[in-house]
Amino acid sequence: MILASLAGDVLVWVVWVVAAIALLASGFAVVLFRNPFHSALALILNLGSLAVLYLLLSAEFVAAAQVLVYAGAVMVMFLFVIAYLGGRADAPWASSQAAVRVAAVVTCVVLLAEVVLVIALDARDGLSSAAEITEGFGSPRELGRLFLGDNLLAFEVSSLVLLIGAVGGVILGATVRRGEVEE
Amino acid sequence: MLGPTVAAYLVLSAILFATGAAGVLIRRSPLIVLLALELMLNAGNLALIAFARQHADSGGQVFALAVMVVAATEVVVGLGLIVAMSRKKVELDVDALTELEG
Amino acid sequence: MDGTALNQPWWIDLLKAAVVINVFLGVVAYATLIERKLLGRMQLRYGPNRAGPFGLLQPIADLVKMVRKEAFAPAAAADLLYIVSPLVAAFTALTSFALIPWGPVWSIGGYDVTGWVADVPIGLILLFALGSLGIYGFIVGGWASGSKYSLLGTMRTCAQMVSYEVSLALSVLGVVLMAGSLSLVDIAVRQQETVWFAGPQFIGFLVFFVAGVAETNRAPFDLPEAESELVAGYLTEYSGMRWGLFQLAEYANVVMLSGLTVTLFFGGWGGPGLPGPIWFAIKLACVLFVMIWIRATLPRLRYDQLMRFGWKVLLPVATLNALVTAILVVAV
DSSP, X not given: OHHHHHHHHHHHHHHHHHHHHHHHHHHHHXXXXXXXXXXXXXXXXXXXXXXXXXXXXXXXXXXXXXXXXIIIIIHHXXXXXXXXXXXXXXXXXXXXXXXXXXXXXXXXXXXXXXXXXXXXXXXXXXXXXXXXXXXXXXXXXHHHHHHHTTTHHHHHHHHHHHHHHHHHHHHHHHXXXXXXXXX | OOSSOHHHHHHHHHHXXXXXXXXXXXXXXXXXXXXXXXXXXXXXXXXXXXXXXXXXXXXXXXXXXXXXXXXXXXXXXXXXXHHHHHHTTOOOOTTXXXXXXX | OOSSOOOOOHHHHHHHHHHHHHHHHHHHHHHHHHHHHHHHHHTTSOOSOSSSGGGTTHHHHHHHHHHHSOOOOOTTSOHHHHHHHHHHHHHHHHHGGXXXXXXXXXXXXXXXXXXXXXXXXXXXHHHHHHHHHHHHHHHHHHHHTXXXXXXXXXXXXXXXXXXXXXXXXXXXXXXXHHHTOSOHHHHHHHHHHSOOTTTTTHHHHHHHXXXXXXXXXXXTSOGGGOHHHHTTGGGTTOOHHHHHHHHHHHHHHHHHHHHHHHHHHSOTTOOSSSOHHHHHHHHHHHHHHHHHHHHHHSOOOOHHHHHHIIIIIIHHXXXXXXXXXXXXXXXX
């Protein structure tokens, strides 16, 4: 019994470490690669490792939605635009002044240190234990109940946001054709 | 909960967020800026899901799905803008696009 | 699935996975032969019948040919991505076989052996997610080939696949509403208890089938691979076993789609008399036959006709079907 639970714990730790390394490595790769296509591929790997972490946190529907929507549709759009733009997408790598680059990195490191400090201070008491979850936690049934019950407004506003996005996308794509015809 | 505590996930989320923020500030191509922005949004999502697990409250996951919706829409509009810019032969360099500055 | 836990240790799962993957790979390989022979017969000629009796060794001959061919890569190809793309396409296509149920639960020597490798509560969404990931094999392969024909073919293929994916997902919404679950096993069992969903969900079935044929790049939606138009689309710069992996991915997708059609609309493994897997095989063969029949019969759609059909006809029909089903399920 103890051995089985220990084995389960070890497996979870192994998966977590692998997913965390993939997450951080691909995160750095997105920011550091020169070619936008490679950056986009690194982001896809990032989204995949995030989905694994969501599975470890018992959020199975969100993990599947992440892969289906984010990694499967949004990133395809990104790759389309990058392939369409081809060479035109290569701007100079970073800001010309080194001081600006250094200042930006320092700011982000300070921000990170601040957040990690707060987490470490709270980790002893507030974050040390997780509540017990029920059978249906993270299932589509539970999320559907919440979306159509407590969070109905969020649901309706999300659909409105999607509609605006779709209409905006069509307008941004169509305006140019009129411009080309006028020439 | 098996495996590491929620604090470990939060630290991961913080590092990812800082990386995305650095990417937005350093890179000049609007495409990469959009990608780094996606990193930051996903870091926020990870924090939301971690907290949802800690308090056994699925509301965090609902919030994360709504964030995903907003992120998808923002990507659509952003990419549309970039394609329109490239068609009008505007240079794809965020440091050069300063017309609305000041 | 049901409340009681199954007595199925990990080594039975492993054994089953090994058997399933090999059986399905065999089915995929011989699906190529069946297609060529059926196409031949429909065109009043014999299909391949030289390699072995009735051409039964043809897939083996094809495999030997592909493995022995020179894997020629263009100089402009990006190495790692170029090599990995066929792997991604084949991997996502083959992983989907783990989710499709082909038999009930048997009790063998004290252990419970299920007729499926994995039953996930969100099985249907997982299948669609794997399909979405499969697109990357094609998109990255076409881009990494470094050739204009490949890039153009890739763009067309992926735009088509993404467009029809939406209608595919919407058309199964009716089935999910009627079964009350996203798990493929639950859907199959529900159909065996009540009625095959191809009856009440007839429109959903038609939309699913058409969208599925488009999703797997089969005729009449196979313009991205049309030799007369784009050389070979994203396949242009691939040869040897890498090309073979892409073809494997395509046929695996076809077999997986047929299996999914049987599970979602024709009751899975259900049927009187014969054991479950036999019925599943019979139904799978029927769906495969219809897909090959369509390929032999219908002319190819032009690209803009294809996109117009997907967005302006199929999507509204799928949405209406989901809406009407939702109203009827809630009201009745």
